[in-house]
Structures are given as structure tokens and as C-alpha cells.
Amino acid sequence: MSPLPSAEVLRYTAFSADPAGGNPAGVVLDASGLDDAAMLAVAAELGYSESAFLTAPDGRGGYTVRYFSPKAEVPFCGHATIATAIALAERDGPGDLLFTTAAGPVPVTVTLEGDELRATLTSVEPHIDDIAAGDLAEALAALGWPAADLDPAVPPRIAYAGARHLVLAAASRERLADLSYDFARLEALMHRLELTTVQLVWRESPAVFHVRDPFPVGGVVEDPATGAAAAAFGAYARELGLAPDDAVLTLHQGEDMGRPGTLTVALHPGDARIRVSGTGTRIG
Known part of the structure; x- marks a missing residue:
């Protein structure tokens, strides 16, 4: 009831x-x-x-x-x-x-x-912050990820476009698929850094990424499709030169959970805000 x-x-x-x-x-x-x-x-x-x-x-x-x-x-x-x-x-x-x-x-x-x-949201003004070496080490320890499993071309940052997300890039699809983390340890770090999710990404091609979002601060192990993190990631990709100002990125999320979804992230020259779009439907 x-x-x-x-x-x-x-x-x-x-x-x-x-x-x-x-x-x-x-x-x-x-x-x-x-x-x-x-x-x-x-x-x-x-x-x-x-x-x-x-x-x-x-x-x-x-x-x-x-x-x-x-x-x-x-x-x-x-x-x-x-x-x-x-x-x-x-x-x-x-x-x-x-x-x-x-x-x-x-x-x-x-x-x-x-x-x-199809709905398209326009984010608030985004920004990108560095993460301290000690905090990064704690995040990797909570995830059980060796530092060698990170993609050096996609460096760790905290990205904001309405909520804060730690972006960590896996060097392989296999690393991304193997998600088993210390829930309480990661939750404690996220509360201290005021993070909403940790966005784990793997770059398939310049415009296509696979992503996963642990969400222990929300009381769930993983978020199946995360629009706020997608907006933050769009700002991150532009800030770090991973995508041009007019890029349209495709993010695949939820595949490893059996709930596949597709998020479209659009950047616009002269506008720092990020557009995130997708379909939706009623359940039941």
C-alpha cells in the first residue's frame, strides 16, 4: 500500500x-x-x-x-x-x-x-574541478580499480552540470563491465566530496562512450541511465578537449544491468550549457 x-x-x-x-x-x-x-x-x-x-x-x-x-x-x-x-x-x-x-x-x-x-533538457552552467590525489586514490580503492586500469587520455575530474560527478575512465570495456565495489567506503567518500554519482566511462570512439554510475549515496548500487551525469560529462569532454564545441556524443548506459538506454549529449558553440536528450515511456 x-x-x-x-x-x-x-x-x-x-x-x-x-x-x-x-x-x-x-x-x-x-x-x-x-x-x-x-x-x-x-x-x-x-x-x-x-x-x-x-x-x-x-x-x-x-x-x-x-x-x-x-x-x-x-x-x-x-x-x-x-x-x-x-x-x-x-x-x-x-x-x-x-x-x-x-x-x-x-x-x-x-x-x-x-x-x-523525445525530451531535451538544457543544463545549468557547468564547471569542472580537479580531484585531489588522495581522494582519487580512495575512490579507486573503494572501486577495487588499480590505477593502471584508468585511461590516461581521459583524466579524472569532478564535473558539475546541476550535480557533482566524479568522472573516471576505464582503459577497457572489460574493466567497465566488472563492477563490484565497497558500498559503504565509496558512499563515505562521495558524501565528503558532495558527489551525486561516480561516472565510470569507456571511450569506444571519439563520439561514443559506454558509462556506468554507482550511486550509493542515493541508496542504490547503480543508476541505469544518468542524465545529470551525462550533462556533466559533456562539459567535461569539451573542457578537456575530448570533443569539439559542436559535438554530439552518444552515451550507452545500463547494458551491464540489463536495462539498456541511450543518452544523446549535444554541445553548442557559444553556450556553455549542455543539452541531453532521450526518449521515454510509461511503465505498466
């Missing part, structure tokens, strides 16, 4: 048109009657990596959106943003939206492509 039977909780997946793929999110289109404890309870009962709660529609496509993992509120969540935009488009039709989040305003556009809805 839901702890809040009066709240309509929708279930959508983002970054896949298949309900069995992508990243599931809870979506509450009218959370005006819910307090913080109630929103956290809904998110915890669903057990998805995040759920989105909308309040204060302004009649012009604008909403206040809050995001909760099963353990805590997070400032921004990309896949729940995509899922929410798809849900609104199914109700109201495609178009432009503006989500006011704790990280800042996030415009979203939903278009109909054939028989599929």
Missing part, C-alpha cells in the same frame, strides 16, 4: 522507448499537498534511483520540481526530468517547459518524432 494513497504516482522510464530499458523514475505531477517527509516516503517505497515531484504550475509551461532518491533529496536529476517532461507531454502535448530546480532553471523541450516523444 502506498504511504500516500491520495498522491498519484506515475512510473516512467527515461532514455529508452522500452519500459524494460532505461532508468525508471517516479513522477508526481501534483505534489502540492506533500511535505518533504511524504515525498521522501514515496521515493523510498518506489525504490527507484530518483523520483520527481512537481508543484506550482504557472500556466506558462513552468513548474517547480524537486527530486528525491530513496535516501535523500538531490538538487537535480536528469532522467527524472526527461521522464517528467514525457509525462507532461502525454497529458498536455509536446512543447517547451521550464523546470525550476534547486540547481537552477532547466528548460526542456519535448518533440514528437514519428510515434515517439
